[in-house]
Amino acid sequence: MDIASRIKRSLIDSDRYMILVEGLKNTMIIVFLAALLGVVIGVVIATVKMKKRTGPAGRAAEFAADIYLTVIRGTPITVQLLITYFVIFVAVPLDRIFVAALAFGINSGAYTAEIIRGGILAVENGQIEAGRSLGLSSFQTMRYIVMPQALKNALPALCNEMIALLKETSVAGFIGVRDVTQAAMLIKAATYDSFVPLITLACIYLVIVIGLTSVIKRIEGRLRRGDQH
Numbered sequence: 001m002d003i004a005s006r007i008k009r010s011l012i013d014s015d016r017y018m019i020l021v022e023g024l025k026n027t028m029i030i031v032f033l034a035a036l037l038g039v040v041i042g043v044v045i046a047t048v049k050m051k052k053r054t055g056p057a058g059r060a061a062e063f064a065a066d067i068y069l070t071v072i073r074g075t076p077i078t079v080q081l082l083i084t085y086f087v088i089f090v091a092v093p094l095d096r097i098f099v100a101a102l103a104f105g106i107n108s109g110a111y112t113a114e115i116i117r118g119g120i121l122a123v124e125n126g127q128i129e130a131g132r133s134l135g136l137s138s139f140q141t142m143r144y145i146v147m148p149q150a151l152k153n154a155l156p157a158l159c160n161e162m163i164a165l166l167k168e169t170s171v172a173g174f175i176g177v178r179d180v181t182q183a184a185m186l187i188k189a190a191t192y193d194s195f196v197p198l199i200t201l202a203c204i205y206l207v208i209v210i211g212l213t214s215v216i217k218r219i220e221g222r223l224r225r226g227d228q229h
Contacts, residue, residue: 030100
């Protein structure tokens with residue numbers, strides 16, 4: 001059977017390409033929600049880690065942040081996904097896509113926190129002191145002066161984290177999510193042909209990553225031009 005016939009059999013017959021379309025939609029939903037949650041968690045954890053706390057509540061928050069970073073960065077995302085679905089939410093009727101987004105978002109938050117912390121460290125202390133001299137509180141200084149510049153500094157690295165997150169979601173099928181990888185495997189099982197669905201899957205990821213990389217380069221170029229002005 002020639003390649004054209006194999007493509008027709010795997011993707012065109014019975015509209016099997018729609019399985020990939022549906023899977024891609026689920027993958028992008030997971031990536032979007034997980035990236036959003038990861039940024040929120042990252043900002044909170046980075047803020048906790050950057051400010052030395054003296055009270056019992058502050059020390060407890062810093063200890064919790066350390067535990068979170070150690071556990072999440074020290075265990076595989078697949079294991080975290082399985083624990084989230086089969087242990088933590090085993091008795092809760094939540095949609096698998098939401099559970100996957102939650103697990104990937106919590107995982108991404110640990111890495112995003114370090115990226116944002118690096119962005120905060122890149123902000124000059126003089127600007128922080130200037131904000132305090134203007135009468136701004138520590139929270140206001142962080143919100144209006146430090147964090148906007150930190151996010152700008154960290155934006156390229158955050159975009160790269162999103163690319164890594166996209167590729168990590170390929171294991172979402174372990175909890176029964178019909179993402180784009182699982183869709184390719186379903187086509188493979190239906191047609192007994194591994195070549196077409198898996199090569200198509202690789203091409204889908206490659207196109208998305210190339211597109212995101214192009215966007216990152218444009219963002220970096222604009223940031224460099226903005227700094228020069």
